[in-house]
Amino acid sequence: MTTRMKEFQTLKAPLFVPFITAGDPSSEATVDLALALQNEGASALELGIPYSDPLADGPVIQRASLRALKNGMSLEKAIKLVSVMREKGLTIPVIIFTYYNLLLQLGEQKFFELAAQHDIDGLLVPDMPFEESKELQEACLQHDLSFISLAAPTTSRERLKEIGRTAQGFLYCISSLGVTGTRTSFANDLDCFLENAKASSGVPVLVGFGLSSREQMQQFEGKCDGYIMGSAIVKKIEELGPELVNMETKDKAIAAFSDFLSKVVPVKVYS
Amino acid sequence: MKTVYPDSKGRYGQFGGKFVPETIMFALEDLEKGFLEAINDEDFQKDLEHELTHYSGRPTPLTYAGKLTERLGGAGIYLKREDLNHTGAHKINNAIGQALLSKRMGKKKIIAETGAGQHGVAAATAAARYGLECKVYMGEEDIRRQELNVFRMKLLGAEVIPVSSGTRTLKDATNEAIRQWVSAVEDTFYLIGSAVGPHPYPKIVKEFQSVIGFEAKAQYKEQHGGKLPEKVVACVGGGSNAIGIFAGFVDEDVKLVGVEAGGKGILTGLHAATMANGREGVIHGSLTYLLQSEEGQIQEPYSISAGLDYPGVGPEHAYLKSTQRVDYQCITDEEALEALNILCLEEGILCALESAHAVAQAIKEAKSMTPDENIIICLSGRGDKDVHTLFEQQKEEDSHDH
Numbered sequence: 193m194t195t196r197m198k199e200f201q202t203l204k205a206p207l208f209v210p211f212i213t214a215g216d217p218s219s220e221a222t223v224d225l226a227l228a229l230q231n232e233g234a235s236a237l238e239l240g241i242p243y244s245d246p247l248a249d250g251p252v253i254q255r256a257s258l259r260a261l262k263n264g265m266s267l268e269k270a271i272k273l274v275s276v277m278r279e280k281g282l283t284i285p286v287i288i289f290t291y292y293n294l295l296l297q298l299g300e301q302k303f304f305e306l307a308a309q310h311d312i313d314g315l316l317v318p319d320m321p322f323e324e325s326k327e328l329q330e331a332c333l334q335h336d337l338s339f340i341s342l343a344a345p346t347t348s349r350e351r352l353k354e355i356g357r358t359a360q361g362f363l364y365c366i367s368s369l370g371v372t373g374t375r376t377s378f379a380n381d382l383d384c385f386l387e388n389a390k391a392s393s394g395v396p397v398l399v400g401f402g403l404s405s406r407e408q409m410q411q412f413e414g415k416c417d418g419y420i421m422g423s424a425i426v427k428k429i430e431e432l433g434p435e436l437v438n439m440e441t442k443d444k445a446i447a448a449f450s451d452f453l454s455k456v457v458p459v460k461v462y463s
Numbered sequence: 464m465k466t467v468y469p470d471s472k473g474r475y476g477q478f479g480g481k482f483v484p485e486t487i488m489f490a491l492e493d494l495e496k497g498f499l500e501a502i503n504d505e506d507f508q509k510d511l512e513h514e515l516t517h518y519s520g521r522p523t524p525l526t527y528a529g530k531l532t533e534r535l536g537g538a539g540i541y542l543k544r545e546d547l548n549h550t551g552a553h554k555i556n557n558a559i560g561q562a563l564l565s566k567r568m569g570k571k572k573i574i575a576e577t578g579a580g581q582h583g584v585a586a587a588t589a590a591a592r593y594g595l596e597c598k599v600y601m602g603e604e605d606i607r608r609q610e611l612n613v614f615r616m617k618l619l620g621a622e623v624i625p626v627s628s629g630t631r632t633l634k635d636a637t638n639e640a641i642r643q644w645v646s647a648v649e650d651t652f653y654l655i656g657s658a659v660g661p662h663p664y665p666k667i668v669k670e671f672q673s674v675i676g677f678e679a680k681a682q683y684k685e686q687h688g689g690k691l692p693e694k695v696v697a698c699v700g701g702g703s704n705a706i707g708i709f710a711g712f713v714d715e716d717v718k719l720v721g722v723e724a725g726g727k728g729i730l731t732g733l734h735a736a737t738m739a740n741g742r743e744g745v746i747h748g749s750l751t752y753l754l755q756s757e758e759g760q761i762q763e764p765y766s767i768s769a770g771l772d773y774p775g776v777g778p779e780h781a782y783l784k785s786t787q788r789v790d791y792q793c794i795t796d797e798e799a800l801e802a803l804n805i806l807c808l809e810e811g812i813l814c815a816l817e818s819a820h821a822v823a824q825a826i827k828e829a830k831s832m833t834p835d836e837n838i839i840i841c842l843s844g845r846g847d848k849d850v851h852t853l854f855e856q857q858k859e860e861d862s863h864d865h
Contacts, residue, residue: 244629244760245638245746248484248645254628266758292482293745297759319482319745323472344486346648351488369486370646 194313196285197338197361200236200396206409206458207362207396207418210425211238211289213256215265217433219273224436225429226277228446230284232453235418237282238316239274241267241290248318250370252423255430267294268306275310287314287340287361300328304335314338314361322355329358340364345385352385356392363393364420366401367412386415409458419458428452468782473662475782481661483641483748490648495663497568502670507567514559515674518592519549521556523675525682525839530809531826538693538832540825542842543679543708546814552844553675553704554585558654560671562589565652572596572651576640578605578633579769580612581844582656587621589654597621600640604631609769612848630763634774637747657701658777661748665777669706676711679839687837694718694828697841698820699791700735700771702780704843713788721780722824724766725793735764737776738784738791746775752784767796767852768816770844794820800856802826803846815844816852 200207210229214222226237242260246253267290274286288307295303295317307315315337317325322341332339338361343352346369356363365386389397399412400420409419428449429436435445468475481491501507515521524547528540545553565573573595577583583599590597599616603625606613616623629635637660644653658668683692695712697705699721709719726734734740737752744753746761754762754774766772783789794802799816802823806812814822818841825840832838846853 245634247638247641247748250642251628258629261760268758291745293753293755293761294759296744297742297755297757318484319748321481321483321485321488323488324480324482342485344484344488346486346489348489366486369648370642 193338193360194285194336196283197313200285201362203235205396205417206413207235207398208233208457209236209238209398209418209420210234211240211420211422212429213240213242213253213260213426214270214273215242215260215263216256216426216429217259217437218263219265219269221436221442222273223277223280224442224446225449226282227280228450229453230282232450233457234284236285236287236313238287238289238420238422239270241265241270241288241294243291243294246291250423252427252430256426259433267298267303271306271310271312274312278311285313286311287316287338288312289316289318292317292320300331304331304337307337308335312337314340316340316364318342322351329360332360342366343389345369345382349388352388353392356389359393359395362396362398362417363389365389365397365399365416367399368402370401383415386412390416404456406456406458421456424456468779469662469666473666475779476785478750478781478785479662479665479778480750481748482745482750483661484645486645487641487648490644491661491663498564498663498667501564501567507563511560511563514563515556519555519559520547521674522678522682523547525679525686528810531806532829534805534809535826535829537829537834539834539837540829541683541692541837541839542812543675543839545675545704545841545843546812546818546845550585550588551847552581552585552815553672553707554582554656554844555588556674556707557656557668557671557703558582558585558589561652561654561667562586562593562595564667565595565654566593568652570650570652572598572647573654574598574600574640574643574651575654575656576600576633576636577656578602578636578772579848580605580609580616581770581848583616583621583623584612584619586654586656587616587619590621591619598643599623600626600636600643602626602631602633602636605633605636605769632763633772634746634761641747657703657773658706658779659701659747659749659773659775665749665779668703669710669779672703672707673710675704675707675841676709679708680711683839691715691717692839693832693836694720694838695841696720696722696821696825696828696838698722698771698817698843699776699780700724700773700817701775702777704841706777706779708839708841709783709789719783719789720824720828721789721791722820723791723793724764724768724771724820725795726765726767728795729793733765734793735766735771735773736793737764737774738780739793749775749778751775751778751781767799768820770815770817771820792824794823798823803853812842813846814842815846816849818843
């Protein structure tokens with residue numbers, strides 16, 4: 193585990209981990225957006241790698257993927273972009289969110305080399321369930337990376353125990369059935385699921401999938417250690433896209449993005 | 464030699480597996496349990512056999528193609544007539560099997576993906592027969608190209624849902640069906656159309672299609688005093704008809720040939736020859752051969768035949784290629800069209816463009832074989848659905864001639 197990830201784990205709840213797609217609307221904008229997220233209180237960043245066939249994603253992130261692919265973004269380029277973010281002052285952990293095929297084609301060895309060179313802290317592979325990920329999880333440990341595991345409301349208690357036991361970094365609890373995207377209601381028995389997740393794991397338990405407002409997060413207050421927000425943020429970036437890539441309007445767009453964030457980032461409870 | 468794959472993780476050698484979001488892992492486990500219970504249940508087997516016999520019209524004949532054999536002057540040609548099934552292709556074998564399984568598992572809603580619409584029609588047909596609610600996901604581009612099949616599905620009471628993501632074709636329709644399954648996993652059965660996808664789907668589809676191979680083997684043996692044919696040839700897109708007919712012969716001393724779509728030729732890049740030209744990768748939850756960019760973005764395949772137009776291939780085929788048990792070859796659009804014409808003229812059978820790829824390969828191989836040797840071709844479907852494509856093709860050729 194990196195020092196950054198260790199620090200992340202000691203942060204006071206609620207933790208906040210936003211997701212953005214690398215290369216949407218441009219590489220330069222991705223760097224600025226990451227820094228804005230850190231300024232507005234992000235505890236870590238999930239950097240999504242665009243893929244032609246994003247099985248676990250809804251329309252918002254699908255569209256972001258297509259835009260980023262048109263801009264020529266790739267797994268390797270996205271990892272290298274993190275060095276640029278670090279130079280400009282990004283200090284929070286960065287988790288690479290990539291579908292397995294992209295990792296397979298780059299090669300695991302090459303991935304670990306690049307991850308070390310460019311200060312990556314974690315890896316999340318949404319189409320790699322527990323059974324398929326044992327070796328990769330082990331390899332991540334050896335390379336000081338945290339392999340982020342997911343659990344769903346449909347995950348059986350026995351599976352959840354196993355997943356929780358080996359979880360690294362944080363445990364990503366999917367709040368509802370279906371793909372990523374904002375929604376108004378969440379799966380039944382979520383409280384019970386989160387309770388079991390917390391009981392089974394020694395790392396922070398974060399809730400994600402479908403969160404788009406502070407009010408929604410409040411439903412989970414005290415039941416988890418933090419939140420992941422993807423589609424709502426990516427949607428905002430989509431709206432601001434044309435302004436973000438225009439030199440003249442860029443600063444104004446980042447200000448608008450920060451303003452949006454200040455309204456959705458969970459309120460920290462300072463004691 | 465007896466086959467022992469897939470293993471408990473759903474692997475065929477290094478191929479296969481379950482590369483899917485955590486949310487549907489429980490549904491795959493549930494499905495595997497339900498499937499194993501069903502196939503070991505005599506009542507289920509009886510129901511399935513009853514439906515295949517009295518509804519779909521099985522067994523399909525094994526037809527000796529005498530005039531074609533004479534014309535080629537080599538090996539004897541036999542046709543396993545899956546074109547004579549209800550709805551006109553082998554797809555119905557699997558649709559009936561999975562729909563009965565869905566019903567047995569208490570799931571009243573099915574979803575399916577379709578490219579050209581053949582599997583969509585088969586799924587809609589089975590849904591109507593067994594009283595299931597059916598939604599078919601289809602790429603917008605395919606909906607435009609296959610208007611009549613869309614209409615057929617609607618006639619059968621299914622809802623056709625346009626898919627506008629990605630390249631708006633079969634691979635995107637499959638992604639969307641999986642996504643929808645993830646969100647409705649508790650009461651919905653995903654009726655996949657080919658021997659692809661995460662474990663246990665390739666195993667399930669093979670089970671329901673293996674009737675082709677076992678029937679063909681028994682029929683051939685009966686006609687030939689217990690002997691086996693020298694070769695079996697089948698076309699491969701996702702590969703369900705091929706894995707079905709191969710199932711009857713893979714443990715025997717019979718040469719197996721799978722035929723992929725060579726499109727306009729491998730060198731043009733316009734083809735669907737996954738095994739000739741793809742690399743190992745993950746598509747729709749399965750590790751297999753895949754047409755993809757250097758970086759791993761999935762590429763759109765091309766073939767004149769919509770049913771072979773898939774960028775991946777079933778994981779068992781990938782395995783059979785890696786062990787060299789099956790010889791995989793490519794046939795171009797042009798060769799397939801020529802074979803289709805020859806079969807029409809010599810035998811009075813208009814086969815599907817997909818099946819024509821197998822016919823073309825058999826024609827090539829028969830010539831270098833002796834008259835005491837025989838080939839079985841899996842004639843996976845009939846060509847009525849392709850008449851429009853053939854008509855357009857003919858018009859284009861005529862305009863070049865003038």
